[in-house]
Amino acid sequence: MKKTVQEIKQWILENDLSEADLENLKHDSRKGVLDLVRQYERKLEKKKAKEIQYFEMMEFERQARAKGKVKIAGVDEAGRGPLAGPVVASAVILPEGFYLEGLNDSKQLSRMQREEFYQTIRTQADIGVGIVTNKEIDQINIYQSTKLAMKRAVESLDQEPDYVLVDAMEVNQLSCPQESLIKGDERSVSIAAASVIAKVTRDNIMKELHEFYPDYDFISNQGYGTKNHLQALDKFGATPYHRVSFSPVKEQILS
Incomplete structure (x- = not known):
């Protein structure tokens, strides 16, 4: 008995089709089936494009492995620009053969x-996190704080890396070689993984912090200077987690 279009749709959703399966479906004269075939082929094209992109983003890791490096850490940070909260960095050593589509x-x-x-990266990779508080940022400036967060992230890895790929910066006092990549989070899977860990952390x-200071809407703005955040800053003043060396927090305190 011939399958209905809906049954074929469900079958496609639940299975990876072979070339023979696709050829058979292409000989089905029903418009609904042919539409499903085109949708499936577009899905395959997108999947292939992501595989190619991932392969290209592995180039720096491949180069390091060709030099005999095994424990290659990607490093990135989140939170340089906000008016409140810490700057957070992450270091990630992905296992060889790791693949995460997209x-x-x-x-x-x-x-x-x-x-x-x-969640996937945390369960499969060696990750380290470095946090520098707003108080430390006010003491040593955001640039040095970012570098310190990165150093702490590398030092908190379970394994000591033998090569480090860093997004647009250098990590101070590393015992292994490092490479700074402009827009590294778009060019290296290890740095991209670190950017995810740093951002979500x-x-x-x-x-x-939002639970304690809901007026500032930290849950939505992550400490950046949005309209709601600035209005709360004017109305209620700075919290203990604001960066008092940053404008306009500094001006609000001095006023």
């Missing part, structure tokens, strides 16, 4: 994708 710079991912990727910290 992994990219965390800013290009949806919140749901970031959280899903965060920091977002979770800001969610916790």
